[in-house]
Amino acid sequence: xxxxxxxxxxxxxxxxxxxxxxxxxxxxxxxxxxxxxxxxxxxxxxxxxxxxxxxxxxxxxxxxxxxxxxxxxxxxxxxxxxxxxxxxxxxxxxxxxxxxxxxxxxxxxxxxxxxxxxxxxxxxxxxxxxxxxxxxxxxxxxxxxxxxxxxxxxxxxxxxxxxxxxxxxxxxxxxxxxxxxxxxxxxxxxxxxxxxxxxxxxxxxxxxxxxxxxxxxxxxxxxxxxxxxxxxxxxxxxxxxxxxxxxxxxxxxxxxxxxxxxxxxxxxxxxxxxxxxxxxxxxxxxxxxxxxxxxxxxxxxxxxxxxxxxxxxxxxxxxxxxxxxxxxxxxxxxxxxxxxxxxxxxxxxxxxxxxxxxxxxxxxxxxxxxxxxxxxxxxxxxxxxxxxxxxxxxxxxxxxxxxxxxxxxxxxxxxxxxxxxxxxxxxxxxxxxxxxxxxxxxxxxxxx
Amino acid sequence: xxxxxxxxxxxxxxxxxxxxxxxxxxxxxxxxxxxxxxxxxxxxxxxxxxxxxxxxxxxxxxxxxxxxxxxxxxxxxxxxxxxxxxxxxxxxxxxxxxxxxxxxxxxxxxxxxxxxxxxxxxxxxxxxxxxxxxxxxxxxxxxxxxxxxxxxxxxxxxxxxxxxxxxxxxxxxxxxxxxxxxxxxxxxxxxxxxxxxxxxxxxxxxxxxxxxxxxxxxxxxxxxxxxxxxxxxxxxxxxxxxxxxxxxxxxxxxxxxxxxxxxxxxxxxxxxxxxxxxxxxxxxxxxxxxxxxxxxxxxxxxxxxxxxxxxxxxxxxxxxxxxx
Numbered sequence: 001x002x003x004x005x006x007x008x009x010x011x012x013x014x015x016x017x018x019x020x021x022x023x024x025x026x027x028x029x030x031x032x033x034x035x036x037x038x039x040x041x042x043x044x045x046x047x048x049x050x051x052x053x054x055x056x057x058x059x060x061x062x063x064x065x066x067x068x069x070x071x072x073x074x075x076x077x078x079x080x081x082x083x084x085x086x087x088x089x090x091x092x093x094x095x096x097x098x099x100x101x102x103x104x105x106x107x108x109x110x111x112x113x114x115x116x117x118x119x120x121x122x123x124x125x126x127x128x129x130x131x132x133x134x135x136x137x138x139x140x141x142x143x144x145x146x147x148x149x150x151x152x153x154x155x156x157x158x159x160x161x162x163x164x165x166x167x168x169x170x171x172x173x174x175x176x177x178x179x180x181x182x183x184x185x186x187x188x189x190x191x192x193x194x195x196x197x198x199x200x201x202x203x204x205x206x207x208x209x210x211x212x213x214x215x216x217x218x219x220x221x222x223x224x225x226x227x228x229x230x231x232x233x234x235x236x237x238x239x240x241x242x243x244x245x246x247x248x249x250x251x252x253x254x255x256x257x258x259x260x261x262x263x264x265x266x267x268x269x270x271x272x273x274x275x276x277x278x279x280x281x282x283x284x285x286x287x288x289x290x291x292x293x294x295x296x297x298x299x300x301x302x303x304x305x306x307x308x309x310x311x312x313x314x315x316x317x318x319x320x321x322x323x324x325x326x327x328x329x330x331x332x333x334x335x336x337x338x339x340x341x342x343x344x345x346x347x348x349x350x351x352x353x354x355x356x357x358x359x360x361x362x363x364x365x366x367x368x369x370x371x372x373x374x375x376x377x378x379x380x381x382x383x384x385x386x387x388x389x390x391x392x393x394x395x396x397x398x399x400x401x402x403x404x405x406x407x408x409x410x411x412x413x414x415x416x417x418x419x420x421x422x423x424x425x426x427x428x429x430x431x432x433x434x435x436x437x438x439x440x441x442x443x444x445x446x447x448x
Numbered sequence: 449x450x451x452x453x454x455x456x457x458x459x460x461x462x463x464x465x466x467x468x469x470x471x472x473x474x475x476x477x478x479x480x481x482x483x484x485x486x487x488x489x490x491x492x493x494x495x496x497x498x499x500x501x502x503x504x505x506x507x508x509x510x511x512x513x514x515x516x517x518x519x520x521x522x523x524x525x526x527x528x529x530x531x532x533x534x535x536x537x538x539x540x541x542x543x544x545x546x547x548x549x550x551x552x553x554x555x556x557x558x559x560x561x562x563x564x565x566x567x568x569x570x571x572x573x574x575x576x577x578x579x580x581x582x583x584x585x586x587x588x589x590x591x592x593x594x595x596x597x598x599x600x601x602x603x604x605x606x607x608x609x610x611x612x613x614x615x616x617x618x619x620x621x622x623x624x625x626x627x628x629x630x631x632x633x634x635x636x637x638x639x640x641x642x643x644x645x646x647x648x649x650x651x652x653x654x655x656x657x658x659x660x661x662x663x664x665x666x667x668x669x670x671x672x673x674x675x676x677x678x679x680x681x682x683x684x685x686x687x688x689x690x691x692x693x694x695x696x697x698x699x700x701x702x703x704x705x706x707x708x709x710x711x712x713x714x715x716x717x718x719x720x721x722x723x724x725x726x727x728x729x730x731x732x733x734x735x736x737x738x739x740x741x742x743x744x745x746x747x748x749x750x751x752x753x754x755x756x757x758x759x760x761x762x763x764x765x766x767x768x769x770x771x772x
Contacts (some may be wrong), residue, residue: 049658066501067544073511084526085594096512100750104505108754108761111498119764159736162761163593168736202454206712337467378573391461397527399595408534415538424554426686 004393006405007079010412012378014071016371017416021065021423024368025197026140026189027131027176028058028226035221040126050216051345052117053435054200057427059114060331064423073099079405084383089168091098091146092158098142106135132237137189144185146178148251150386151377152180152249158389167389183245191373192372194231195366196331200224203431205359208350213435218350221359225340232333239330240293246380247294250387251303252312253380256319257291263304266290271324274317279305281320314382322376329369428442450731451740456518458747460549462513466506467619467706468699473500473527474621477543479642480617481563485556487771488635489563493550495630504540516743520594520733528596529580534605536576543569547624578615585661587711587719590726596718607660614653620655621646622698622743628692630769640686643694647686651679661742663712671708674723675701675732697765698771 018390025316032054039047073095076084084092110121112128120128137290142309156167169175204221207213259274259281268290272283295302305313336359343349350356385392473496477533483489515522526533550562583603590596604612624643628636658672678701685694713719717733720726734740 063547063548070508070540073508074526074533074537076528077522081523081527084519084523088515088522089739092516092519093739096743097518097746099505099509100746103508104754108502108757111761114766115498116764146477169739172742388753399527399739400530404530411534411538413688415541422545424550426549
């Protein structure tokens with residue numbers, strides 16, 4: 001295998017594993033603010049215990065996120081030296097800003113969250129929780145700015161030519177608010193809320209099934225469901241705005257989403273298989289629906305893949321399938337939201353075992369949606385590392401051999417799988433140890 | 449002052465921040481296995497628990513700043529020292545999850561395995577860093593295109609190895625002093641004993657590195673004389689159990705030594721052993737003036753805020769650590 005493919009595999013592998021954790025930290029950050037906010041406001045023991053319990057799970061998630069994330073800050077240099085030289089002038093500053101404005105904030109105040117209960121006042125603790133959650137959201141913003149610039153680069157010009165050519169910044173804010181930043185940031189953050197909410201729902205449902213901490217778990221289930229409902233509806237909105245944005249800015253990616261080859265009105269597939277050789281798609285389709293979503297007109301012509309030469313197209317099959325898995329899961333979250341709201345309205349949220357069983361594995365699905373959504377977005381950008389500016393094959397490190405990359409891939413694969421297993425094991429153990437609650441049921445404690 | 453020079457200094461400052469702060473928790477990791485598993489290690493972990501992940505951000509910030517301000521240096525160095533960098537990253541991952549998960553189970557097997565992971569990875573990180581710094585002082589085979597082609601084993605030549613050992617010994621001392629500051633009784637006494645031994649070893653290694661490297665410039669002579677005198681003072685202070693003052697001194701030694709190394713290689717990031725015409729300096733490696741200006745604004749707003757809340761959090765956790 002060549003260095004390009006190996007380097008892509010390594011980056012996908014490391015960032016894919018890393019991307020399991022930050023969405024949970026962002027989502028749980030928000031949920032911790034809600035729990036602790038309820039505690040500060042009502043002084044309820046129930047919410048104090050929920051806060052302390054979820055803080056433990058948050059800490060594990062955050063810790064693994066940090067450990068797996070440090071790699072990313074260096075990997076551009078190690079494996080993508082060509083890229084780093086070409087775009088460092090533009091791309092480096094959001095990464096540096098992330099460390100200075102966000103990562104320090106999260107890491108430093110996390111200490112207060114975990115070890116500061118007896119060192120600072122309740123109010124200071126709550127403010128620290130808000131700062132950690134804010135830091136997590138801000139961190140995602142700077143990373144998404146950098147990543148979105150790779151999709152829709154603006155605010156720069158190319159200086160020099162040949163091997164000394166590079167992108168230089170001319171307008172920092174145009175780079176920051178490039179055409180896809182807002183759409184992609186909102187879509188990603190809402191996905192993170194959904195991921196956090198699903199995790200809280202799953203753990204709460206598990207406890208309800210086991211008839212443990214029932215009062216606590218019902219409260220956390222309701223908060224989880226409320227966030228799930230809001231997030232899954234918002235995801236319709238941000239998903240749509242992304243489709244419009246991609247239509248405007250990355251026609252090859254949009255065409256690849258639906259395997260749209262011939263310029264003209266574009267269909268939307270519910271499920272399908274792309275016959276790449278014959279440039280056809282087999283499956284169940286809604287005629288004109290993609291045109292409608294992008295332009296509010298079923299007959300609006302959209303650029304097909306035929307307008308781009310094969311070496312300028314991404315891997316259509318991968319993009320098509322990833323995109324459809326993400327969309328299907330989005331619909332699943334809407335269905336789960338509707339069902340949960342209905343049960344809540346009927347005051348039967350904790351009554352059905354089947355519902356609770358289903359909910360106890362809900363946490364897996366946002367992760368699948370996150371991974372595939374990200375694959376659709378990033379593979380859809382190929383063969384460009386910076387869309388229409390720099391090809392991936394021109395972005396590699398000249399001094400790194402295929403053998404070296406293979407060595408590091410094996411190393412990272414082993415470590416990341418090990419890390420994931422340890423994370424799952426510890427998460428489950430911590431969850432099963434449960435909450436620190438005195439012997440008496442909670443309501444009696446409060447009476448006393 | 450020119451922006452390129454300002455940013456070279458700021459990169460060195462970030463490196464110093466990382467060395468002085470993460471240095472004490474990495475250094476504690478070096479000595480960690482010599483302490484009692486049941487009684488002492490949990491206290492040592494408790495002493496660094498609130499700080500280590502914040503300290504590590506200095507490294508990430510340094511990486512980000514190097515990328516933004518000097519992308520050519522970032523690209524050449526990290527791709528050229530590929531395997532060494534991977535070892536560093538692997539060490540960082542293991543240390544992170546070790547510190548995170550060590551106390552999540554009460555089983556002896558679980559804890560002692562993570563203890564080994566914490567200690568080995570701390571030693572690995574300090575060693576690789578020291579060796580890397582030694583190589584930068586010596587120069588690297590960087591070519592006309594800015595690529596460094598070198599077998600990883602050739603990085604471990606005598607002088608870089610001395611620097612690697614110095615890094616391990618010195619920061620182990622730094623960590624022992626920090627530990628002594630945060631503990632009492634027998635544990636504190638043992639940490640002070642260890643710090644004293646390591647201070648003596650560091651004096652020897654500083655002198656050895658000085659003569660092997662053979663740079664007899666005034667600045668380097670003054671700095672190394674300072675190192676020896678300061679370590680002697682430190683030995684005296686440790687006898688008096690003045691740990692707070694001692695850690696200020698060990699921090700100051702690290703600060704001045706790294707600044708001295710920066711001054712030695714300035715204005716280069718990488719001195720070429722092939723041809724000095726290929727040296728990668730702060731002008732050839734840098735981003736545009738516009739980006740350096742933007743970055744200066746980002747640092748000007750961000751860093752004071754970071755320092756303010758870092759002081760706040762360190763103050764919140766001041767004083768000795770005790771078992772729960």
